[in-house]
Amino acid sequence: MTDDGPLRVRSAFLVFQRENGAWEATPNIDAPLMPEHPASVPEMKHGCFEVLGDIQTSEASAAVVQQMMAITARLNEQASTQALREKLKI
Incomplete structure (x- = not known):
């Protein structure tokens, strides 16, 4: 990076480690942070790995x-159909 003003980029996000050790990412690049020290390369690698793992877990959970929900909808539909059959004695 240079000191010639803002660096034009396509997108940006922050990855940071809370004092309790948890890693987080935010698209808010203006988030007010007070780091204890500049991040080392191993910290950057570990933080990105942790955030990626959290994103993948979240995506997998959403799929499940x-x-x-699809299974529940089918079961509810079957139960409604069965209740109607019993009511009509089909």
């Missing part, structure tokens, strides 16, 4: 929830 979507599948569960």
Whole structure:
């Protein structure tokens, strides 16, 4: 980076480690942070790895929830159909 003013980039985000050791990412590049020290390369690698793992876990969880909702909808439909059959004695 240079000191010639703002660096034009396509996108940006912050990865930071809280005092409790948890890693987080935010698209808010203006988030007010007070780091204890500049990040080392190993910290940057570890932080990115941790955030990536969290994103992948979140995506997998969302897929499972979507599948569960689809199954629940099918079961509810079957139960409604069965209740109607019993009511009509089909």
